[in-house]
Amino acid sequence: YTIAALPGDGIGPEIMESGLTLLETIGKKFQHEFNVTVYPFGGAGIDETGDPIPPQTIKGCSEADAILLAAIGGPKWENAEKTPEDGLLQLRKTLGLFSNIRPIAVSDSIAHLSPLKTERVKGTDFIVVRELTGGLYFGQPKHWNDEEATDTLFYKKSEIDRIVRQAFDIAMTRSKKLTSVDKANVLASSKLWRKTVNEIATEYPEVTVDHLYVDAASMKIIQNPTAFDVIVTENMFGDILSDEASVITGSLGMLPSGSHAVSGPSLYEPIHGSAPDIAGKNIANPMSMILSVAMMLRQSFQLHEEADALEKAAAEVMDAGFLTADLGGTTTTTAFTEQVKAILE
Amino acid sequence: YTIAALPGDGIGPEIMESGLTLLETIGKKFQHEFNVTVYPFGGAGIDETGDPIPPQTIKGCSEADAILLAAIGGPKWENAEKTPEDGLLQLRKTLGLFSNIRPIAVSDSIAHLSPLKTERVKGTDFIVVRELTGGLYFGQPKHWNDEEATDTLFYKKSEIDRIVRQAFDIAMTRSKKLTSVDKANVLASSKLWRKTVNEIATEYPEVTVDHLYVDAASMKIIQNPTAFDVIVTENMFGDILSDEASVITGSLGMLPSGSHAVSGPSLYEPIHGSAPDIAGKNIANPMSMILSVAMMLRQSFQLHEEADALEKAAAEVMDAGFLTADLGGTTTTTAFTEQVKAILE
């Protein structure tokens, strides 16, 4: 198994270290060889090579079986000619990572951490399927000057088709309930989106489909999060809604995500950012990275037993009260990792 | 004072009735003459004339001193050639209503109704200033066919300039704290937006300005709503974030909003929709409409005493325990209105 690791910026290197340590432990325990190569990316790429996504990083990622990304960005590179974020967008586009899967789950034991009332959020368990290589992020023309600015929200039907099918397939493995989010009362692209969803729905008669406008969806995520099973939406709406959804769990530091292409490597990363304010302090919660590693084991390598073992060990450590600062505890990043490692060994 | 009233659809006519009844009471009490003309609009416009915004409605609105709108839309007209929503967008554009002001306030007495934990939401008091006639809603090209779809996010600097100035002016009357929301790490239009905000900021040295990405803003509204004072953002982001913000108050039925042009009449309306499911049952909460009337009295007519009297009377009725179904009570729309009327008289 060849893995490209992109530690990136801020707390990225610390949590990547945690993830890779435990990946190695899993490898020893279950006798797999994981060939991990670390590449410069994001701000670290700019510092090292002047480019947030240097050629060797693109090459290494393209040739890998899977990619682990920790986090990128920070004030230092905000005004760079090519920013860390530009590098991330280029990576997504180059590898064709059109499908971003973000599970949002609130286990009973952490429901009290939610900013929402506990009764309201308990039992929340849904997946946001976000289109990742189209829409406003990439449409042309896209330019600005001192007088005016233009971005373009463009979708080909085929781009909508493939992400919507992915969402239906996921819904089939769950409660068979799909919510498509658009703004079909205003946007032309949403009209095509909605029509495409309705067409594909006829091929999945078992799946109950409903449509929500994006403004209504932003309300329902707060009012009634347990009502969702699978949400599918375009790139920009997915960015906003998945971040909104992530905070209702009360534990941003624990959410992994996966991005997939039609073929080629998938990329796994925490949902949160690089948190420059707590970088280098050994206090970041490595759970999101650990769970990203587990997601990779399961989805890219079909190593289900291994993924289960890793998730179970990490959950045990948390249940035993070893919590990082974001969860009100005092456990350090490295101490947490050592605990998980000890259980695995 | 000439007022154009657009009752619209769903619960619209019921709450408009409430608002107009109390406007008349205020008129009698304070000896003003309010000349109210009701015009067909939205679904009601389609049913009556085939057009959600018939010529006489445009004419009546343009010539009025202020416009009261209740709510529009419903499943009946979803597939109309020109929908109720199209009518609303045309009205906004025709009258140049570029500035949409949505106050989000959580009084201590209703904080327990919020889906958020009470401690977290108590004291929330901010204003969303949403650009209303530009961006993705109106940019050209905007079209779709069976193969592809395009929307255009276009802004002239002058359009950004005028809404941002409005937000700064509002911030000056409050805590002098302005949060500008954009997606400057991805969108060209957001780069121009951010630059413009920073330029205008130099003219308002007393105002503290910060910038948030829209995804981060969607998180912070839940995590730390009391941190905001004035939020300014473009049309689509404003649609999503103001609706998200409205539900943290726990009382969607109580939020008014105002939309303003460079010159000409302003429009006042509840933040919520037409709620077709409860239409005609005499159970809708008329507070949002009543507060929209008060907002009109204050902002369009400078009738501060009158606005205060109306708001105070309505608050008294609520404090006395007369609550509509959405707030857990059994008071009907008309009974609530009669109570407020009695106090005013």
Ligand SMILES: CC(C)[C@H](C(=O)O)[C@@H](O)C(=O)O
């Ligand atoms: C960093 C940024 C470009 C990115 C996005 O908007 O896609 C991030 O917010 C995310 O959600 O992965």
Ligand SMILES: CC(C)[C@H](C(=O)O)[C@@H](O)C(=O)O
């Ligand atoms: C009805 C719709 C077109 C409208 C909008 O998106 O502006 C509504 O959601 C609003 O916020 O006033």
